[in-house]
Amino acid sequence: MLAENNYITSFCDISDHVISKNGKTVFEIKIAAFPDFLISAYHLFDFKYPKFYKMDNLSKLGWLASEILLKNSFTHTDYKPEEVGIVLANANSSLDTDLKYFETTKDYASPSLFVYTLPNIVMGEICIRNRFKGENAFFVQEKFDVNFIQQYVNNLLNNNILQACICGWIDVLQEDYKAVLFLVEKKNAAESIPFTTENIENILSKN
């Protein structure tokens, strides 16, 4: 199974109140609390998706990262909905929202928080937005296991289960957060990078 068959055609990082795409900063605001930072970025990019406001912070972070990742870098009509999937991982699962939901159970348990008490919901939000219907997987890992994710995604692509895959790390716990997403495709487009563990590690180390 040759990893060189697949390419990172776009990548996006959100951390420390900075959003970067393909290594270039596209948004930065240092003073806001994390939830306000997310809303500020949403407004700056002029996204129109009212459901964004209802999402928990994990889904907001993942949704924002995916929008920026795909913007001007992905053509939906290139693939059938079943050919695009998502593979994500994080360390804190949905704990950020679990704690908030637990607080509401002392009074009136919030249905809108309850629906976000699973980490994979963020993938659902991205799929609903983009009408992706390919295979999804969400792994809870202490640290981003680059080897595992790279092999898992290559397996999906090389076995034609998927033709394109969004993969990466989306993690939130209160004010601590980190998002890194990679768009991995089979085509070797301009400025694309082979989807190797070395290149993934290299991108991670720069963000």
Add this chain to the structure above:
Amino acid sequence: MDTLLTDLKKQIVEQLNLQDIKPEDIGDDQPLFVEGLGLDSIDALELIVLLQQHYKIKLANAEDGPKVFHSVKTMADYIRANQPTNA
């Protein structure tokens, strides 16, 4: 101006996190679901919580939901008909 209708609109916007909508933009008879405000099934559950939280009213029969939550006005009518006297 009916204060119950005004209060309900504010509570709906707050409870459902409708940040792109102002309370005054919601019509008294405007459908809350589908073609109106576009609320979904989770929003319906939040409206049930809203009734309990703010008006101490439990929806007695789930089948009444579509009628009760059709619009702000139908919600207000239900509250007036069912609100405990000491609430």
